[in-house]
Amino acid sequence: MKEVISTVKEVVRIADNVYSLTVALPEPVGEVRGGQFLNISTGDNSRLLKRPFGIVRAEGCDVTVCFQVKGEGTQALANARKGDELSVLLPLGNGFILPESAKNIVVIGGGVGIFPLVPVISGNKDKKFYSYIGFRNRGCACLLDEFGKSQKLTIVTDDGSMGEKDNAVNAYLKDRENVKADMIIACGPPVMLRALKAQLKEKGITTPCLVSLEERMGCGIGACLVCVCAKSDGSRARVCKDGPVFNIDEVEL
Amino acid sequence: MANLGVKICGVNFKNPVIAASGTYGFGREFDEIYDISAIGGISTKGMTNLPRVGNPVPRIAEAHGVILNAVGLQNPGVEHFIKEDLPFLKEKGVAIIANVAGSTLEDYGKICARLDGLVDMIELNISCPNVRAGGMALGIKPENIEEVTALSKENLKKTPLIVKLSPNVESIPTNAKAAEKGGADCISLVNTFTGMVIDLEKRRPIIANNTGGVSGAGIKPIALRMVYEASHAVKIPVIGMGGIMTGKDALEFMMAGAKAVQVGTANFADVNAMPRIIREMDEWLTSHGIADVNDIIDTLKLN
Numbered sequence: 115m116k117e118v119i120s121t122v123k124e125v126v127r128i129a130d131n132v133y134s135l136t137v138a139l140p141e142p143v144g145e146v147r148g149g150q151f152l153n154i155s156t157g158d159n160s161r162l163l164k165r166p167f168g169i170v171r172a173e174g175c176d177v178t179v180c181f182q183v184k185g186e187g188t189q190a191l192a193n194a195r196k197g198d199e200l201s202v203l204l205p206l207g208n209g210f211i212l213p214e215s216a217k218n219i220v221v222i223g224g225g226v227g228i229f230p231l232v233p234v235i236s237g238n239k240d241k242k243f244y245s246y247i248g249f250r251n252r253g254c255a256c257l258l259d260e261f262g263k264s265q266k267l268t269i270v271t272d273d274g275s276m277g278e279k280d281n282a283v284n285a286y287l288k289d290r291e292n293v294k295a296d297m298i299i300a301c302g303p304p305v306m307l308r309a310l311k312a313q314l315k316e317k318g319i320t321t322p323c324l325v326s327l328e329e330r331m332g333c334g335i336g337a338c339l340v341c342v343c344a345k346s347d348g349s350r351a352r353v354c355k356d357g358p359v360f361n362i363d364e365v366e367l
Numbered sequence: 368m369a370n371l372g373v374k375i376c377g378v379n380f381k382n383p384v385i386a387a388s389g390t391y392g393f394g395r396e397f398d399e400i401y402d403i404s405a406i407g408g409i410s411t412k413g414m415t416n417l418p419r420v421g422n423p424v425p426r427i428a429e430a431h432g433v434i435l436n437a438v439g440l441q442n443p444g445v446e447h448f449i450k451e452d453l454p455f456l457k458e459k460g461v462a463i464i465a466n467v468a469g470s471t472l473e474d475y476g477k478i479c480a481r482l483d484g485l486v487d488m489i490e491l492n493i494s495c496p497n498v499r500a501g502g503m504a505l506g507i508k509p510e511n512i513e514e515v516t517a518l519s520k521e522n523l524k525k526t527p528l529i530v531k532l533s534p535n536v537e538s539i540p541t542n543a544k545a546a547e548k549g550g551a552d553c554i555s556l557v558n559t560f561t562g563m564v565i566d567l568e569k570r571r572p573i574i575a576n577n578t579g580g581v582s583g584a585g586i587k588p589i590a591l592r593m594v595y596e597a598s599h600a601v602k603i604p605v606i607g608m609g610g611i612m613t614g615k616d617a618l619e620f621m622m623a624g625a626k627a628v629q630v631g632t633a634n635f636a637d638v639n640a641m642p643r644i645i646r647e648m649d650e651w652l653t654s655h656g657i658a659d660v661n662d663i664i665d666t667l668k669l670n
Contacts, residue, residue: 155636162632355396
């Protein structure tokens with residue numbers, strides 16, 4: 115984990131209100147596990163908090179994150195220009211730790227929750243991925259080339275403007291007889307993760323399932339106890355440090 | 368290099384920069400980034416006798432120059448601290464200030480008695496604005512401040528007592544004097560200002576608790592005024608805090624009368640904030656030919 119001053123290389127609009135930001139670090143990024151994230155300043159000292167984004171790509175000195183514009187901070191990042199200097203703290207969190215024995219992985223992603231799943235696919239070439247990705251509509255779809263590296267890719271949308279009119283969890287459930295999954299990994303809005311947890315329970319699916327959670331964060335390193343989630347045993351876990359990836363059974367969604 | 372060492376209530380701090388409670392945990396996470404033995408001291412995450420799970424999320428929001436938090440004293444309890452975190456901090460050689468809170472007067476007495484002699488100083492959190500059962504009520508009225516201070520002091524035979532004042536009050540000088548009268552050895556201020564940030568589209572406050580404590584660069588002028596007022600109202604030493612982001616900010620608080628400072632929100636904006644602030648203080652003092660940071664304390668000249 116380190117904090118460095120990065121330089122903006124490019125900002126690209128990749129879907130409605132969604133941007134891809136690539137920055138160059140002064141040194142090689144080092145090893146990053148899929149599902150880990152970074153904390154990046156917005157470039158304006160009046161915003162004291164860095165923004166946490168899942169790392170989409172890390173190669174050499176370059177790191178790419180993708181994000182949806184939600185407020186002034188993300189708008190400032192969308193407006194960043196080549197050469198702007200932004201402070202970055204990385205890599206943070208645990209990421210998706212996939213056991214050696216898990217060879218066939220089901221990937222369930224919804225909306226802007228798909229981003230942390232991308233490097234899991236690109237970084238584990240010895241495994242086969244079966245991806246079920248949902249967007250609100252065609253305009254929200256992005257990074258399809260990345261998910262195209264999967265053994266099988268199913269895209270659905272809420273309005274049917276791309277793929278079937280369905281959600282990602284249902285898309286997997288309909289297809290699950292055709293996929294012998296050793297593990298499920300998922301990231302998406304809370305409503306999607308809750309539905310996934312309920313469906314796995316209802317259908318008696320015992321395949322291990324890892325989910326990546328999102329929460330408003332303070333320090334990003336586990337010190338301030340701002341971004342907690344409730345664990346099934348009633349205790350609290352830190353999303354930034356103990357997560358953001360948890361076994362779906364161990365957290366309340 | 369200027370001397371940065373300060374002594375407060377007999378406790379030596381290698382420099383006057385102390386981590387503010389709640390922003391630094393028990394130091395372990397920051398120690399993964401830099402050796403925390405570089406900082407003067409650490410005021411721990413606020414502790415209670417029994418573990419607490421804290422408030423619902425979201426617990427944090429942002430506005431220009433400030434953040435708001437409402438963590439609600441999530442902590443593992445004092446026994447966990449004594450067993451798991453205290454040995455680590457002792458090994459690090461930083462001055463250890465145990466920040467403690469309670470829901471009742473009796474809670475304060477009990478936790479002080481438990482920690483007496485185990486840590487360098489104890490800081491009473493009587494101003495945490497997020498716990499409905501206690502915090503706020505005890506820290507507002509001077510008679511309550513005096514009472515909780517006196518009860519805590521009765522339970523402390525060895526460890527000096529700091530009372531951390533809330534800024535959400537009628538008179539800082541009156542409350543500072545109340546703490547002094549109750550037997551406080553030292554005062555720290557300011558805790559956070561109660562505030563609110565609204566999500567216009569959702570017509571709801573962003574923080575689940577609705578209100579949160581405002582901290583960060585934007586509160587510095589108000590905090591400086593209050594630290595000046597407090598340090599001139601009492602004879603006991605004052606530790607200043609509120610929006611310190613740079614070494615120059617820290618020196619301003621000391622110039623206004625603080626013997627040391629605490630740094631909180633800056634740790635979020637810059638994980639290396641504390642070592643940087645210590646370096647910047649030294650650079651300023653050296654460039655101004657001042658050999659000892661103690662020579663800057665209470666040197667403010669009013670117009």
